[in-house]
Every structure is written in C-alpha cells, then in structure tokens.
Amino acid sequence: xxxxxxxLEVMQLLEKKVDTFMNDYLIPVEKIWQPTDLLPNSEKExxxxxxxxxxxxxKDLPYDFWVVLVGDxxxxxxxxxxxSWLMEVEGVDNEERNGWSRWIRSWTGEExxxxxxxxxxxxxxxxxxxxxxxxTTQHLINDGFDIGTGKDPYKNFVxxxxxxxxxxxxxNRVAQMAKKYGDNKxxxxxxxxxxxxxxxxxxxxxxxxQIFKVDPxxxxxxxxxxxxxxxxxxAHFLRESGQKISTAFEQFSDSAQRIGIYTAADxxxxxxxxxxxxxxxxxxxxxxxxEKARDYLMKLPARMARISERLVIPETGHVFKWVEPxxxx
Numbered sequence: 001x002x003x004x005x006x007x008l009e010v011m012q013l014l015e016k017k018v019d020t021f022m023n024d025y026l027i028p029v030e031k032i033w034q035p036t037d038l039l040p041n042s043e044k045e046x047x048x049x050x051x052x053x054x055x056x057x058x059k060d061l062p063y064d065f066w067v068v069l070v071g072d073x074x075x076x077x078x079x080x081x082x083x084s085w086l087m088e089v090e091g092v093d094n095e096e097r098n099g100w101s102r103w104i105r106s107w108t109g110e111e112x113x114x115x116x117x118x119x120x121x122x123x124x125x126x127x128x129x130x131x132x133x134x135x136t137t138q139h140l141i142n143d144g145f146d147i148g149t150g151k152d153p154y155k156n157f158v159x160x161x162x163x164x165x166x167x168x169x170x171x172n173r174v175a176q177m178a179k180k181y182g183d184n185k186x187x188x189x190x191x192x193x194x195x196x197x198x199x200x201x202x203x204x205x206x207x208x209x210q211i212f213k214v215d216p217x218x219x220x221x222x223x224x225x226x227x228x229x230x231x232x233x234x235a236h237f238l239r240e241s242g243q244k245i246s247t248a249f250e251q252f253s254d255s256a257q258r259i260g261i262y263t264a265a266d267x268x269x270x271x272x273x274x275x276x277x278x279x280x281x282x283x284x285x286x287x288x289x290x291e292k293a294r295d296y297l298m299k300l301p302a303r304m305a306r307i308s309e310r311l312v313i314p315e316t317g318h319v320f321k322w323v324e325p326x327x328x329x
Contacts, residue, residue: 003218004090010215011091011100011153014207018099025203026106035117038189040124051124057183058125065177066323067255068262070133072170073122075235076115076193078140082234083108085144090151107200114193121186132321135241136248143237148229154215154222157207158274162231164201165270166262168194173261205277216283217290223280224293227271227300240321251318258317264308272301 040050061069086104087094094101122128149155175190211219233253239246256262275281280297319325 006215006218007153008091010211013214014210015091015099017210018103021203021206022103022106025199025206026110027199029109032110033113033192035113035120038117038185038192039120054121054124054185055126057181057185058127060181061127061178061183062259063323063325064255064259064317065174065181066127067252067317067320068170068259069118069174070122070128070320070322071235071238071252071256072167072174073115073118074133074137074140074238075167075233076111076118077137078235079108079111079115080141081144082111085147086156088151089153089156091153107203110196110200114196117189117193121189128323129321132241136238136322139239139241140235140237143239145232145234145237147232147234149226152222154208154211154219155226157204157211158223158226159231160204161201161208161274162226162270163234164197164204165273166231166233166266168197168201169266169270170256170262171197177259177261205274209278212278212283216285217287220280220283220286220290220293220297223274223278224296227297231267248318248320251320254313255317257311257313258315264311265305268301268304268308271304275301 040047040054044050083104086092086107087101089100092098092100092104094104122133123130147159149159171190171194175187175194178184178190179187208219208223233249235252236249237246238249238252240248253262257264275297280294283294286294
C-alpha cells in the first residue's frame with residue numbers, strides 16, 4: 001500500500017473520534033466569547049465615552065507594540081487562506097462534509113473572531129492607518145502562502161501544532177504588555193485569543209499523538225521534515241501596499257523580537273515542548289530511517305539554541321505604512 005493510502009486510512013480511523021475532539025477542544029457558539037463582549041457597545045448611550053477612553057489609553061502604547069499588534073491582526077484576518085488550505089489536506093472531504101471538514105469549519109468559526117475583535121480595536125484606537133492595514137490583508141489573502149506541507153495531513157498537523165502554540169505565545173505576551181501600559185481591555189482581548197490558540201494547539205498536537213500510536217515511523221519522518229525545513233509563519237508573504245516583493249515579515253519579526261513578544265528563543269522552546277509532549281524519546285517500533293530522524297530531532301533544539309544566541313536584531317526598525325510614528329505619538 002502506498003504512503004498516501006496509508007495516511008488516508010489513518011485519517012479515516014481518526015475521523016471516528018472527531019466528535020470527541022470537537023467536544024474536548026472547541027466551545028459551543030452560545031458559550032464562547034464574542035467580539036462585542038470586549039468592545040465599546042454601540043447600542044449604549046455611553047458608547048462615545050467608552051471609545052474616548054479607549055483612545056486615550058491607546059496613546060501610551062509604543063511604536064513596536066503597534067507594529068506587532070497590526071501584524072498579528074493581519075495574520076488572523078488572512079483566515080480564508082488557512083481554511084482553504086486545510087480543506088485540501090488528504091482525508092478532509094468538504095464535498096461529503098465528513099468529520100474532518102466539520103472540524104475545520106468549526107475551528108475556522110472560532111478563529112474568525114480573533115481578527116474581528118482586533119480589527120475593531122485598531123479602528124477605534126485611531127493610532128494606525130486602517131486603509132494600509134486593509135490593503136496588506138487583501139494582498140496576503142491574494143498571495144496565499146506556501147508552508148511546505150503539501151496535502152500531507154501528518155506534516156500539516158505538525159505545522160498547526162507548532163503554529164497554534166506560537167500564536168498563543170505572541171497573543172499572551174501582547175496581553176501582558178498591554179496590561180503593563182494600563183490597557184486592560186486590549187489585555188483581556190489578547191488573553192482570551194491566546195486561550196483559544198492554546199486549546200487549538202492541544203487539539204492538533206493530540207492528532208499527532210494519535211498518529212504516532214498507529215503509524216510511528218512515518219509520523220516521525222514528517223516531524224523531522226517540518227523541523228528541518230523550519231516552520232514559516234502564516235504571514236511570511238506579508239507586504240505593504242505598492243510592493244511586489246517585500247521584507248515586511250522580517251521587519252515585523254524584528255519588532256516582535258525587540259520588545260520580546262516572539263523571539264528566536266521562543267521558536268526553540270516550542271520545538272522542545274513538542275518533542276516532550278509527543279515523548280519522542282520513548283516511541284517504539286521505528287524503522288532505521290525513523291530512528292535516525294528521532295536522533296536528529298532530539299539534538300536539534302540545542303543546536304538551534306546556539307544559532308539563536310548569535311542573532312543580532314537591529315536597534316531601530318522599518319517605518320511601516322500601517323503605523324506611522326506621528327500617529328503613535
């Protein structure tokens with residue numbers, strides 16, 4: 001039997017547990033928070049006073065913070081790209097509306113709230129150029145992305161396990177920094193978003209854990225493949241208006257590293273957390289090739305840590321069209 005057919009069989013086996021996954025890792029629509037819960041209420045007489053207060057508090061947030069918040073928002077708003085990509089994964093059948101396609105639509109529904117609440121916050125804050133942000137978001141959706149997984153569910157689940165934990169780290173740190181500057185509303189938003197991302201991380205990492213139980217060697221090789229080529233962030237094709245090829249993502253990453261929101265050390269830490277979570281050192285029944293992959297993975301975090309220590313981040317950053325310094329002052 002071909003590797004592709006084996007993967008399809010494994011996905012069909014796991015599909016029998018999708019209802020359990022949805023009950024364990026997703027929250028019913030009527031019970032989960034909605035953006036309106038966290039923003040000034042336009043139905044109330046106090047709406048304008050609430051907006052004025054939000055804008056006053058927002059004035060104290062620094063430039064790099066706004067760059068990171070905008071980049072995080074744009075990343076969340078490019079959700080159509082992520083849903084369409086996941087719908088193409090082997091074993092996901094949207095035409096027949098199978099269990100996996102239900103999972104993806106429900107996951108998308110939860111994720112959709114993140115960009116919605118952050119976009120509204122940015123709009124009300126008056127500290128950013130919304131038109132430039134909207135153009136960047138449209139470019140990112142138009143350009144799509146290439147995360148190196150193809151339609152392989154094993155590689156895709158490694159990617160989502162890593163990426164959901166990375167977005168948890170970023171949103172959680174933004175929440176902490178917003179609280180430090182006295183923006184409790186924004187802090188609460190980002191804390192709740194981070195909570196969603198952590199639940200989603202637990203879900204996708206459990207999918208990988210289940211695959212290790214039935215197809216350990218191929219799952220190990222997929223994990224090694226993704227770590228070898230490095231995990232690219234979903235917004236790695238980020239570009240500002242008027243640009244065809246852009247270094248905007250690298251410049252956004254520099255801002256995140258400068259203020260400690262998401263760093264190279266975090267990347268290494270997430271890699272180690274996945275190795276520990278999946279008990280990579282204890283998995284039995286591996287082929288010789290998969291054993292070599294395991295050895296590579298076990299040594300990789302220490303090697304990547306040494307490399308990350310040598311990284312030099314520019315002290316001053318790119319001036320983005322989304323966040324002109326004059327608007328932040």
